Amino acid sequence: MAILSRMANQSIELSDVFYALGDPTRCSIVGALGGGPASVSELAAPFDMALPSFMKHLAVLERSGVIRSHKAGRVRTCELQPKTLSKAERWIAEQRATWEARTDRMVDFVEKLHQEELSRDQCDPDKP
């Protein structure tokens, strides 16, 4: 039960991370922060958007743990939190790996069936 509840919690946290990335503006902010920490005004400059709306996007990213920010004087600086990104990356990789392992097992099974069929045909005295 504890494990299930942990899994559910993890799933909720991860869905927050994906939700934060699930918007073109927020994806672009993450891309920009890959180059290093940046102030809110530097990050906002390329976007044709009112500052309060832009700040809401930053708040979604910060709440999910994708970025963090700190204020020095009047300047708020944001930076990526690579650990959160790692967690999301690992989750996707795990789902893909489970799927691929299953597909590999299916291919092995079909190949085995095919080989058995071939060897049966070769031993069949009625076969031309």
Added chain:
Amino acid sequence: MAILSRMANQSIELSDVFYALGDPTRCSIVGALGGGPASVSELAAPFDMALPSFMKHLAVLERSGVIRSHKAGRVRTCELQPKTLSKAERWIAEQRATWEARTDRMVDFVEKLHQEELSRDQCDPDKP
């Protein structure tokens, strides 16, 4: 210009994928489909949710390319599309790698400064 527009398109498609994953129910559906294709009723069973609401979640996942479905008779079967998951995984890995490469360069720079300071101190005749 063409490159920029391609990047923007890619960013929009990716944000659709993250948006699709940005919900605990849809995260759980992806987890369940890691084990192999499943019918809509099999997938819906663990959720205390009306079928039309559940179908909306499946539609979001299908529109983003995270899953695909086909109907045979009266049964609709869903399966993961690992290529879409790979794309999302690669994007996250790239953002993380850019960030980490920058951090590594910064660490090198600070270490070099520190070494230069140390050797200056050692050569300083006024130093005790």
